[in-house]
Amino acid sequence: MTDVGIGAPATAAAIAAPRGHGTLRRLLRHRSFLIGFTIIALLAILALLAPLIAPVDPSAMRVRFRFRPPQAAFWFGTDQFGRDIFTRVLYGTRISLFVGFAVCVVSGLCSAILGVIAAQFRRLDSAIMRLMDALMSFPAILLALGIAAALGPRVSSVIIALTVAYIPAGVRIVRAAALTVREMDYVQAAQVSGASSLRIVLRHILPNCFSPLLVHLTFIFAYAMLAEAALSFLGVGIQPPIASWGNIIAEGRDYATQAWWVMLFPGIAISLAALSLNLLGDALGDMLDPRLKGGE
Amino acid sequence: MPVILIISILAFLLLSLLPGDPAMIIAGDQASPAAIEQVRRQLGLDRSFLEQLGIWLFNLARGNFGSSLILNQSVLSAVGERLPVTLSLAALSIGFTIPVGVFLGSLAAYFRRTWIDSAVMTVALLGVSIPAFWIAILGVILFSVQLGWVPSSGFAPISQGVGRWFASMALPALILSLFQIGFLARMTRSAMLDVLSQDYIRTARAKGLSEWRTVGKHALRNALILIITATGILLSAAIGGSVIIEQVFALPGIGRMVVQAIMARDYPLVQGTMLILGFTFVMINLIVDILYTLADPRVRHD
Numbered sequence: 001m002t003d004v005g006i007g008a009p010a011t012a013a014a015i016a017a018p019r020g021h022g023t024l025r026r027l028l029r030h031r032s033f034l035i036g037f038t039i040i041a042l043l044a045i046l047a048l049l050a051p052l053i054a055p056v057d058p059s060a061m062r063v064r065f066r067f068r069p070p071q072a073a074f075w076f077g078t079d080q081f082g083r084d085i086f087t088r089v090l091y092g093t094r095i096s097l098f099v100g101f102a103v104c105v106v107s108g109l110c111s112a113i114l115g116v117i118a119a120q121f122r123r124l125d126s127a128i129m130r131l132m133d134a135l136m137s138f139p140a141i142l143l144a145l146g147i148a149a150a151l152g153p154r155v156s157s158v159i160i161a162l163t164v165a166y167i168p169a170g171v172r173i174v175r176a177a178a179l180t181v182r183e184m185d186y187v188q189a190a191q192v193s194g195a196s197s198l199r200i201v202l203r204h205i206l207p208n209c210f211s212p213l214l215v216h217l218t219f220i221f222a223y224a225m226l227a228e229a230a231l232s233f234l235g236v237g238i239q240p241p242i243a244s245w246g247n248i249i250a251e252g253r254d255y256a257t258q259a260w261w262v263m264l265f266p267g268i269a270i271s272l273a274a275l276s277l278n279l280l281g282d283a284l285g286d287m288l289d290p291r292l293k294g295g296e
Numbered sequence: 297m298p299v300i301l302i303i304s305i306l307a308f309l310l311l312s313l314l315p316g317d318p319a320m321i322i323a324g325d326q327a328s329p330a331a332i333e334q335v336r337r338q339l340g341l342d343r344s345f346l347e348q349l350g351i352w353l354f355n356l357a358r359g360n361f362g363s364s365l366i367l368n369q370s371v372l373s374a375v376g377e378r379l380p381v382t383l384s385l386a387a388l389s390i391g392f393t394i395p396v397g398v399f400l401g402s403l404a405a406y407f408r409r410t411w412i413d414s415a416v417m418t419v420a421l422l423g424v425s426i427p428a429f430w431i432a433i434l435g436v437i438l439f440s441v442q443l444g445w446v447p448s449s450g451f452a453p454i455s456q457g458v459g460r461w462f463a464s465m466a467l468p469a470l471i472l473s474l475f476q477i478g479f480l481a482r483m484t485r486s487a488m489l490d491v492l493s494q495d496y497i498r499t500a501r502a503k504g505l506s507e508w509r510t511v512g513k514h515a516l517r518n519a520l521i522l523i524i525t526a527t528g529i530l531l532s533a534a535i536g537g538s539v540i541i542e543q544v545f546a547l548p549g550i551g552r553m554v555v556q557a558i559m560a561r562d563y564p565l566v567q568g569t570m571l572i573l574g575f576t577f578v579m580i581n582l583i584v585d586i587l588y589t590l591a592d593p594r595v596r597h598d
Contacts, residue, residue: 133302274424
C-alpha cells in the first residue's frame with residue numbers, strides 16, 4: 001500500500017468524486033450552457049415580474065399615442081391602438097414560456113409512461129408504436145393546427161395540441177433508452193434476485209431514460225414556443241386581446257411598412273428564447289450523452 | 297399496413313374532437329334548425345358512431361376522401377388543384393437545403409474548433425431558432441416592398457415560363473429552407489465528425505489519397521446515409537412550414553387551403569386533406585427506408 005504511484009491519488013479522487021457534482025461543474029464551464037441558461041433565466045424572471053416591470057396595462061388603449069416609434073417613453077413603440085409594445089411583449093413572454101413549459105412537462109410525462117410501457121410489455125409495444133407512427137405521419141405543426149382548431153381557441157387547446165404533436169418523438173426516445181437498459185447485466189441481475197417489475201422500472205429504467213429525455217425536452221421547449229407563435233400568428237392559438245408573441249406579429253403585420261417596430265420586437269423575443277433553449281439543449285446533449293456531439 | 301388504418305381512424309376522430317354538436321358548429325351560429333339538420337345528414341352524423349366509422353373507411357377504400365362544404369368540390373380534386381404550388385415550394389426549398397446544408401455541415405466538421413466551425417454553427421443555430429413567418433414578413437418588406445426584386449405574393453405556374461415561376465417561388469422557398477438548412481447542417485456536422493474519426497479515414501490519408509478524395513468521397517459518402525434519413529424529416533418540415541409560408545405569401549397551396557378550411561369550419565376538407573398528407577408521409581417514409589437499405593448494405597430490415 002505504500003508504493004502507490006504518483007498518478008493513483010488523482011485517479012482515486014476522480015472515482016470518489018460524486019458524478020453529479022462533476023456534471024454540474026462541467027456544465028457551468030460550458031459556454032453554450034452559460035449563454036443559453038442566462039438568457040432563458042432572464043426571460044423567465046422578466047415574465048414572472050411582468051406586472052411590476054411593465055409601465056402600463058398590456059391592453060390599455062391610448063389613441064393619442066398611436067404608432068409612436070421606439071423612444072424613451074415607449075421603449076418598443078406603440079401599435080395602432082396606442083398600446084405599449086414593450087408591455088405586450090413582456091406579457092407575451094409569460095404566455096410563451098408557460099405554453100412551452102407546460103408542453104414540456106405534459107409531453108415528457110406521457111412519453112416516459114408510454115415509452116416504458118412499450119419497452120416493458122411486449123404485447124402493448126406494437127400497438128403503442130403503431131399509434132405513434134401514425135401520429136408522426138402528420139407534420140407536427142399541421143397536426144397541432146387541426147387539433148387546436150377542433151378544440152377551440154384557448155390556451156389549453158394549444159397546450160394539448162402541441163403535446164399530442166410532440167409525444168411520439170419522446171416515446172421513441174424513452175423506449176429506445178429503456179430497451180437498452182433492460183438488457184444491461186445489473187438489471188438482469190436485479191430481476192433474477194427477485195426485484196419486482198415496478199421496482200426495476202422505478203429504480204433502474206426510469207433514471208436511465210432521464211438524460212436523453214431531458215435533452216429532447218429542451219429542444220421541444222424551443223419547438224413548442226415557435227409552434228405556439230406560429231399557431232397564434234395563423235389565428236388558431238392565443239387569441240387577442242391576450243398578448244402573445246405570435247398574435248402581436250399577426251396584428252403588426254398589416255402595418256409592417258409604416259410601423260415596423262410592432263412586429264420587429266416580438267420576433268426578436270421569440271428568436272432569443274428559441275436560441276437560448278437550443279444552446280441549452282446542445283450543451284446538455286454534450287454533457288449527458290457523449291454520443292450526441294453538439295455545440296463545442 | 298396497419299399504420300394507414302390507424303391514420304384513417306385518427307383523421308375520423310378529429311371531427312368527433314369538436315366539443316358539442318359538430319353539425320351546429322359547422323353550420324355556424326346563425327344557422328336555422330333546418331340547415332343544421334341538413335349538415336347533419338350531409339355528414340352522416342345522424343347515424344351511430346360505428347356506422348359512421350364504417351362508412352368513412354368504406355369510402356376511403358374506394359378513394360373517396362369526402363367533399364368540401366365551402367368549395368363545392370371533392371377533397372381529392374381540391375388537393376390536386378393546389379398540389380403544384382405546395383410541391384413547387386417544397387421541392388425548391390429542399391433543392392436549396394440539401395446542397396447548402398450538407399456543404400455547411402461538412403465545412404464545420406472539417407474545420408472543427410476553428411472560427412469557421414463557430415461561424416457556420418451560429419448561422420445554423422439562428423436558422424433553427426428564428427420563426428419562419430416573422431423572417432418571411434421581413435423578407436417581403438425588404439425584397440418586394442423596398443427593393444422590388446420579386447413579387448410580394450401570388451403564384452406563377454411553371455407553364456407561364458420557368459423564369460416567372462422561379463421569381464414567384466424563390467423568396468418563399470428560400471425562407472422555408474432556412475430552418476431546414478440549420479437542421480441539416482447541424483446533423484451533417486455531427487455525422488461527419490463521427491465519420492472523420494473512423495479508422496478507414498486515417499487509412500485513406502495514410503495511403504496518400506488527396507484530402508479532396510478522402511473527405512469528398514470516403515467521408516461524405518458515409519455521411520450520405522444519414523442525409524437520406526434526414527430527407528424524411530426535411531420533407532415533413534417543408535410541408536408543415538409551407539402551411540405558414542403560403543399564408544404569408546398568399547400562395548394558393550394546400551397549406552393555405554387547410555388554414556382557410558379551419559377558419560370556415562369546413563371540417564370534412566380539413567379531415568380529408570390531413571388524411572391525404574398522412575398517407576403521403578407513410579409513402580415517403582417507406583421510400584426513405586428502401587433508399588436507406590440500398591445505400592447502406594449493413595442495414596437489413598426484417
